[in-house]
Amino acid sequence: MGLFARAIEEAGIPTVTLSSALDITSSVKPPRAAFVNFPLGHQAGKPFDVQGQTRIALDALHLLETATTPGTIVRLPYKWDERDPLDSWEEEEMRHPSLM
Numbered sequence: 001m002g003l004f005a006r007a008i009e010e011a012g013i014p015t016v017t018l019s020s021a022l023d024i025t026s027s028v029k030p031p032r033a034a035f036v037n038f039p040l041g042h043q044a045g046k047p048f049d050v051q052g053q054t055r056i057a058l059d060a061l062h063l064l065e066t067a068t069t070p071g072t073i074v075r076l077p078y079k080w081d082e083r084d085p086l087d088s089w090e091e092e093e094m095r096h097p098s099l100m
Contacts, residue, residue, distance in 0.1 A: 005030040016060045016067075018043040025073055032067040034060040035075045037087055045078075052078070 005015040009031050017033040019025040020043040025033050036043050036056060045053035059076050067074065079087055 003028075014064050016063050018056070018060055019073075022073070022075075029071045031070055031072075032063045033073045034063055035073055036078055037075070038078070038080050042080075046080075 005017055008015050015031055017025070017030045019033050019035045020038045020040050022035050022037075025035060034056070036045075038045070043056075045056050056076060056078065063072070063074055081087075
């Protein structure tokens with residue numbers, strides 16, 4: 001992720017990465033990234049949620065204008081389930097039978 005983004009940036013093309021793994025993104029240090037606290041593989045939003053996906057994409061693209069410091073990671077304010085203020089999907093995912 002970070003290596004490819006940096007190579008593209010060196011060619012003069014700005015990049016933004018979308019991430020749902022903050023620890024990995026922090027260690028890779030892409031030029032600029034948008035973090036969404038969603039389950040892995042869903043950093044662009046929920047399946048078939050065109051409005052939500054569009055908001056996430058536009059917010060991420062906005063970083064091309066606003067993230068001027070290399071390595072900037074912006075946490076986008078979206079929740080997987082708006083009715084769940086604690087974002088407990090993470091706890092539920094850790095109890096998944098495939099992880100036990």
